[in-house]
Amino acid sequence: MNDLLKNTLLIAIHEGAHILKHYFEGSFEIRSKDTLNNLVTEVDKKAEDAIIEVIRSEFPAHFILSEEAGELSTASNYKWIIDPIDGTVNFAHGIPICCISIGLELDGVIIMGAVFNPFMNELFFAEKGKGAFLNNKPLKVSMNDQLESACLVTGFPYKWATVEADPISVFERFIRKGLPVRRLGSAAIDLCWVAAGRFDGFWEYNLNPWDIAAGYLIIEEAGGRISNFKGEPYSVYDKETLATNGNIHEQMLAVIANLPV
Ligand code: IPD
Ligand code: CA
Ligand code: CA
Numbered sequence: 382m383n384d385l386l387k388n389t390l391l392i393a394i395h396e397g398a399h400i401l402k403h404y405f406e407g408s409f410e411i412r413s414k415d416t417l418n419n420l421v422t423e424v425d426k427k428a429e430d431a432i433i434e435v436i437r438s439e440f441p442a443h444f445i446l447s448e449e450a451g452e453l454s455t456a457s458n459y460k461w462i463i464d465p466i467d468g469t470v471n472f473a474h475g476i477p478i479c480c481i482s483i484g485l486e487l488d489g490v491i492i493m494g495a496v497f498n499p500f501m502n503e504l505f506f507a508e509k510g511k512g513a514f515l516n517n518k519p520l521k522v523s524m525n526d527q528l529e530s531a532c533l534v535t536g537f538p539y540k541w542a543t544v545e546a547d548p549i550s551v552f553e554r555f556i557r558k559g560l561p562v563r564r565l566g567s568a569a570i571d572l573c574w575v576a577a578g579r580f581d582g583f584w585e586y587n588l589n590p591w592d593i594a595a596g597y598l599i600i601e602e603a604g605g606r607i608s609n610f611k612g613e614p615y616s617v618y619d620k621e622t623l624a625t626n627g628n629i630h631e632q633m634l635a636v637i638a639n640l641p642v
Pocket of ligand 3 (some may be wrong): 448465
């Protein structure tokens with residue numbers, strides 16, 4: 382069964398990627414969703430349709446949760462969690478930092494996930510208990526255990542008004558420590574780049590399960606740690622995400638909680 386699930390996942394993600402590549406730098410329709418810069422393009426929809434078609438051709442009864450299509454066929458213990466383009470604003474501006482993210486949950490546990498940035502030809506994949514890979518090479522988080530020499534990445538919500546916490550003050554605390562903090566514009570890529578050891582830590586408020594489902598498993602299988610902002614065990618339905626190499630996790634938690642490090 383797992384081989385069929387994996388094949389289906391990989392075929393689906395490549396079908397989606399084909400569509401992203403076809404339209405990138407070309408013309409396509411863009412519109413705002415709930416806020417001006419929370420964008421959706423016709424490419425998000427086309428890629429999503431192609432991905433769902435592949436999954437449904439093999440597993441017509443499986444639960445699908447996809448960013449633009451919402452919830453489909455909910456009565457199954459298998460749930461495919463799909464972001465057809467993570468980094469839509471980048472995509473719409475011709476910035477090649479965007480990807481497709483697909484996670485697969487079984488009975489509430491993420492068992493498989495893939496994130497594919499076709500513009501850098503980087504395919505991240507993980508299966509529970511079997512490790513994480515970048516283009517088939519095993520992935521490992523960084524070894525750094527000092528926050529002061531860490532390279533971090535974060536993101537900011539487009540729907541600012543709905544965020545209770547103050548993302549800027551946490552950002553400011555890290556910046557005032559003189560740390561390099563990047564903002565790539567794709568949470569799924571942020572997570573994978575922590576898994577690959579390029580970043581030591583990532584945090585963000587208010588992500589959605591389709592941003593995180595695949596990256597969550599990729600981080601864990603690469604030896605990293607992911608939690609909420611209290612350091613508690615993580616669920617992809619949480620609104621607080623802290624993902625690190627594990628070594629600097631407590632130090633980042635202390636900064637987020639505004640405690641002395
Ligand atoms: C967004 C990206 C971004 C994050 C936003 C997400 P989208 O997803 O992951 O990095 O900061 O919160 O909404 O809209 O490009 O799929
Ligand atoms: Ca997203
Ligand atoms: Ca998206």
